[in-house]
Amino acid sequence: MDSARESLVSSSGGLLLARTVRVSGLARALSVALAPWRGRRAVHDPGKVICDLVTAVALGGDCLADLGVVRAQPGLFGAVASDPTVSRLIATLAGDVEVSLAAIRAAHAAARSAAWAARRPLPARAGSGEGGQVTVDIDSTLVTAHSDKEHAGPTYKRGFGFAPMCAFVDHGEHGTGETLSLQLRPGPASPFNVADHIDALDLALAQLPEHERAQVLVRADSGACSKKFLHHVTDAGLEYSIGYSATATVKAAVEAIPAQAWRSALDGDGQAREGAQVAELTAWMPTPTIKPSRPGPQNWPAGMRVIARRERPHPGAQLRLTDADGWRVTCFATNTKGPGWTLPVLEIRHRQRARAEDRIRCLKDTGMANLPFAGYDRNQIWLAIVALAADLLTWTQTLAWPDQPPNQPQVRRWEPKRFRLRLLSVAGAHHRHRPATTPATASRDWPWNPLIDTGWATLNTT
Incomplete structure (x- = not known):
């Protein structure tokens, strides 16, 4: 040659x-x-x-x-x-x-700090108002195992494999996102496991540059909505926006609030979304039942707000227990208050949690689909x-x-x-x-x- x-x-x-x-x-x-x-x-x-x-x-x-x-x-x-x-x-x-995982994660965090120092992936300054807040999304997913691997097992969706817990930084509309933690869990692991959510958040915070941890928003679906986890978030001085299960108590609150409490929801462009409304249920939610035999906090953390969204179901969708008068009702809990944080703005911010599903799909295109x-x-x-x-x-x-x-x-x-x-x-x-x-x-x-x-x-x- x-x-x-x-x-x-x-x-x-x-x-x-x-x-x-x-x-x-x-x-x-x-x-x-x-x-x-x-x-x-x-x-x-x-x-x-x-x-x-x-x-x-x-x-x-x-x-x-x-x-x-x-x-x-x-x-x-x-x-x-x-x-x-x-x-x-x-x-x-x-x-x-x-020990080796801790070492790899420490190297990962050091490289992230250097990358963020070279160019911060979020707009504005760390800890500032618009764009300065770091949004951490936590979600679990399922990875199918096509052979008999250690700790692979039946999943809650009747598959077979593993149930990793993930945490991401959301770059918002300006980019994609980053993976803060990725914990392998056995197939039968529950998406509601409180300890796993706490571990995911702690690992995620350790991955952020230290000066970025002062203003963090934690977002998750209803799998993370437990008194213990929300107390853990608030004790760390963080904000949260967590899915709240639409139970019978929510149905009672939705039926009790006056009609004028509902206001138009927003779409992704900030315009009024036809057929969708939001309202705050906090004042109409019943006091939780105290069960001394149950470990952990008995009450929700102070300052928690419950916000509901109602929308007409898509044609053919089945109604649920909490669907009132033909409306599909979903809820989330948050402790965010202050100027500019109107109910529609809070609701659209929570709905953007769906970007975590995009991050999971990207991980499965980057080696996670095959263990x-x-x-x-x-x-x-x-x-x-x-x-x-x-x-x-x-x-x-x-x-x-x-x-x-x-x-x-x-x-x-x-x-x-x-x-x-x-x-x-x-x-x-x-x-x-x-x-x-x-x-x-x-x-x-x-x-x-x-x-x-x-x-x-x-x-x-x-």
Whole structure:
């Protein structure tokens, strides 16, 4: 073969990820955190191995063997460990899973702080009013297991697999979001488990830069609506917007409030939504029954408000116990008060919690849909890698394309599948034995070359 001949790589856009790794200090943080697991004669640094795995998953891999895509392109990613070496490292980390997970999460938090210091993903200043608040969404999901894996079991939706608990930062309308915590749970785990919600919130707060923790909004569905969890949130000085189960007591309150208490709800554009109304039920809610035998707080935290939304059900939808006069009623609890926080604004803010479902879908496109190991602890390590891969994609989008003109593609809002297809998987050319220094594409006619050039230039000035 002619030594002067140029060779092609299939993931030239992956150089954007490599640059983000450098800006965030992720490889360095992982190397320091995982130093205790490096053997005296080890050739490959454990931090570099995990960072390579993170890159492989970010590029679309969903098992250890997919590291071959990174290994086959040393001009982009350097020397990469063999599959047996990687497998042994995962087994070693899983043998001390609590300590190793804590180390990986600490490295993750350090890289996030560096990425946010380079460019905060939310508008305004930390702790300021409009855009300064950090919204943390907590939600559980289900991951199907297609073989008999440790602690896989029947799920509450009659499937078989696992029930991870997730926590995210919502970037709002300006971007996507980030994964703050991703906890593997056995299949039978309940979506209402209070301890799991508390753990998810504590892990999520530890992932935020310290100066960002003063003004946090916690959002979740009714699975998190327990007195103990809401007391935990308020004791931490945080705000919340949590789904509240529409029970018979809610039905009684809805029937008791005067008709003039209802006002028009808003749609996503801030306009009145036809056939939807909101009202506050707090003053009409009955006093909770005290049960001394039940552990934990007996009352809801002080300052809690219960807000209801009613809307005509879609054609064919079945009515529920709490649906009054043909209205479908849903509720949420919040402790937010103050100027500007009208009932319609609070209600639309809570409804935007649905973005957590988008984040979960993105995680399943980034390695979470396939838990590749038979062992439970190894799959916990895998989920830590998935969380890092998802954030590596998001940090790249945030750092490389912070402000796109309205008439240009909004790269920060792209989900992983589109981001990979258009920008990361494009072929590029570089000379053999010479490290790639720019994600030059193989075709001049590639429609997204300007975006790649813009992103690369921005990353190199960050």
